[in-house]
Amino acid sequence: MATFLYKLGRFAFRRRRFVALVWVALLALAGVGAASASTATSGSFSIPGTEAQKAFDLLEQRFPGASADGATARVVFKAPDGQKMTDPAHKAEVEKVVADLKAGSDQVVSVVDPYAGKAVSRDGSTAYTQVSYKVSGMELTEETREALGDAGKKAQDAGLTVEIGGDALQAAPETGAGEIIGVVVAAIVLVITFGSLVAAGLPLLTAIIGVGIGVSTIAALANVLDLGSTTATLATMIGLAVGIDYALFIVSRYRAELAEGREREEAAGRAVGTAGSAVVFAGLTVVIALVGLAVVNIPMLTKMGVAAAGTVVIAVLIALTLIPALLGFAGKRVHGRRARKQPLRKTDAKPNMGTRWARFVLRRPVAVLLTGVVGLGIIAVPAASLEMGLPDDGSQSVSTTQRKAYDLLSDGFGPGFNGPLLTVVDATGSDDAKGAVDQVVTTVKDLDQVAAVTPATFNRAGDTATITIIPKDRPSSAGTEDLVHAIRDSGAGLENDTGAEVLVTGATAMNIDFSQKMNDALLPYLALVVGLAFLLLMVVFRSVLVPLKAALGFLLSVVAALGAVVAVFQWGWLGSLFGIEQTGPIMSMMPIFMVGVVFGLAMDYEVFLVTRMREAYVHGERPGQAIVTGFQHGARVVTAAAVIMIAVFSGFIGSSEQMIKMIGFGLAIAVFFDAFVVRMAVVPAVLALLGRKAWWLPRWLDLVLPNVDVEGEQLRKQLTDAPEGDASDGDAPEDPDEERELVRV
Incomplete structure (x- = not known):
């Protein structure tokens, strides 16, 4: 693996113009496809194998004239105090509204007269008319929406209270400026980490290109594959986060290789061969988790997972090819101005923060382990009170017309x-x-x-x-x-x-059936995803206990994150801080979705951080020193990656759609717990207590498992044994005056 990626990195560096042109062409092709495709709808929703779905399908067969997929709206009228909707003046106003609704759009199928349809409350204070449409809420034209909103204004002028509910008001989710803020925060973190605008811009540029290709492809295929509007939002969320992180690790390793005096092409090859191997396996864990959502057997969820997984695959390919190509274009500018002017860094420099933290954990592993586990355990307590359901108009903000209509009908x-x-x-x-x-x-x-x-x-x-x-x-x-x-x-x-x-x-x-199906699928899904990832991590780390510890740490962080979601969205703690005006049950898909996505992301940090420890251990360092080495080289980058991912996910908390808001918060808090508590504290504490046992692997299993050489041991041996000049495949290095540049890391 490392040898192949090493050659791929060098090829991309040398043929950078060709590689960059290919990715630009793919972006343009995907953009043209998205622009020529029709607007995506909300996507069909079905739950195969449930009684509710069986009845729904039967209705479509036996009542062919009914528009089962069409949007509906309820226009609710309430008379002033002491008056009734049956009063002649109010009745006349309502009949005008009914007539206006019928004539307001050719998308209207029917409008029920509340007086003919017996839609007046017993006390006479409230009445409603139901409007049925030919198409779903996402497919309604702006003219139809405006006609629906304007229909009751005359009745309001006459003194009636008029509110509108139903899925006809459903629109594409508005994400606002939250994502932009998240990207800005990511840019600031990258500049601080690298000290160079060019180096900071590379992960952002490549992540945006990857997301652009992924989301444009989803838009182009949305109607063909019946992809809902939420699918693109999820792909953007996941793709942007992992795209920045994967590029960050490649660029960071490239700069570290340059700091050791290697030529730029050689540094690019080694960066892709070592850090790129970690990127590949980290990406595989995310893909496994997302594609594994298919076991739930809900088509909408399966399509969302596969689409997001496709965006992750694009992010991995871009990190392995476009990043080394752009590093070739960047030249000296991949370092900050101050770093370019500095000579060789002193070897007796003060240990960085990662080194000091690792040494602290090695001195007090039991205290650190107990603090992390007990702290997350306390935060996880609210998860025991989890109530699941799907949002309706009753979960909307009390200021919306949908919620007001819901309350009027209830009263x-x-x-x-x-x-x-x-x-x-x-x-x-x-x-x-x-x-x-x-x-x-x-x-x-x-x-x-x-x-x-x-x-x-x-x-x-x-x-x-x-x-x-x-x-x-x-x-x-x-x-x-x-x-x-x-x-x-x-x-x-x-x-x-x-x-x-x-x-x-x-x-x-x-x-109700959806919630039950999600509950029934949770344990099989968890077993499938964790089991496959466990096998994958055994191949990566050549260990049994390290993957086991990774899986248990993930379970701890995801339950704690679920507890935080319950506390905020169900109990209302700090709800106003996150723009939550109305509490309610946690969405049924949230637990299983959080398990899938967070597991993949959690394994990213496990692979990136522990691979460097494994690399040091394989090359002869003692277990304790290998932990310190891993943190010395990886802690700063993993911290930056986690902050970036948290910022990107937090940007989606500002979404107008409750599902996106909850997912953004849940993923952000889960990454915080997993990166800064589990991976930065619990993991080194456990490895310190295990010592050499952490890297134990039965001999028979060692013979069975393939050796993918993630830590680059075989690559290093091959490069060491090769005669001078062989590694470059006969190509002379470009810009030889830059090749010996020594920089600050």
Whole structure:
């Protein structure tokens, strides 16, 4: 591996114009594809293998005229205190709104008159009209949205309170200036780390190119592969973070090789051969974690993971090829002005911060280990109170019209009105379809937590009916979940009695099934990802205990991060600091998604930091000294990489979409815990306590595992044994007056 990457690095350095041209061409090609593609939609959502999805599919077959994927909106009216919506003046205003909505857009399928549709509350204070559209909320035109927003303004002028809810108001997530701030912070950290604007700009430039290619490709294929709008945001988040980090490690190692007096082409080759090997395996762990999301068997999540993994692969390839090419263009400017003027650095210089910290941990490994483990354990306590669900209008900010409409409907019609359950009765196996449906209605009415049951609606063939059930409690409550299970439990007996199959679907039932599916998939997914990565790390480190320690450290950091997410988003602690106006359940996909992404990112730092220790140990240093050497060369760069990744993820906390906000916060806090507590404190403490046992590998396993030479032992031996001049493959070095430049590291 190291030898191949060494040759690749030297090739990219020598043929830098060709390599740069290839990447620019790929960026242009992806950009043209994205520009010519139609706008991405929200993506279809399905949960294969669940009752809610089975009922949804049945509805599409038996009720072909219904627009199951179309957006809906509820325009809610509330009369002034002491008045009723049935008053003639208010009724006239509502009828005008209904007429305006029907004529406002050709995307409208139907608008229900609240008076004809019995959509007026019992006390008469509240009424609503439901608007159905031909397309999803993401596909609605701006004219349609404006018509929806303008429809109720005249009614407001007449004294009515008018609010709008539903997914018709859904728009592409707005990310604001958060990501820009994250990139600016990353730039500042890189300048401080390298002391050179050119060196700092290389990781940023290559990361942006990689993300540009990845996101443009996603945009070009969005409609073909049915990729949701969130997919590109996730790919940007992951790709930008790892792209900067991977380039950072290559550039840092290149400067270290130059500091030892090597020629620029040779330094580029060695940097890619050593640090590049770590980049490859770190990238593989991230790809495994993201692609592994396929085990959940939710197409939307699988596509998000694969798309983000593709962006990571691009980041790895750019780090291995474009970075050495750009280093060839940079010349002396890869170092700061002060560094270029300085001669050889003194060998007796004061130890850096990484060296001092490693020596401190070696003196007090037990105290450091206990402090890190106990501290993260305390932070993880809120995770025991985790409540999962999917966001609805009730989780919106109280200042939004969606939340106000949600509250008006709850006050006027009951909390469960915002989460109706759609029961589908398939009576094709029954001799008396109408009698079977009537029996279902009678049975359901007697269940607890049922507020109301609407009359059944049959399809044209008369063999399938839908029944809408209004729960007593809000959609995300335990009572509503119990009601869903109660209906399904009673359905088995009804099928035996009548021959009709009873299925429960609707947004609320889909959310419940989604949460259950995510819970059921968590342990298999964790076993798959951790197991594959464990084998991969055994190959990298030639050890059993080091990968085991890496996996256990990851579990500690991810549970602590999940505890922090619960404390902020569910309990509301420091919520205002992060722009969280409304607390609620943690999104169902958050735990498994955090496990996947954070595991891959956590292994990045494990590989980057411990590989340098392994390299020192293989070359003859004692275990304790190898830890110090690893921190001496890697701590500063790993710290910078972690700060950059935290800054990039934190930038997404400003997103208008709750899912993106929660993911950004969760990943940022997880990287903080893993990089600065687990990898910087727990890992060296454990390695110090294990000593030589940390690098133990059974002889039979050593023979079985392939030797990928991540630490560059075989490469170093090959270069040492080769006659002078052979390493360059016969090519004379460029700019020989620069080759012996000694710089500050």
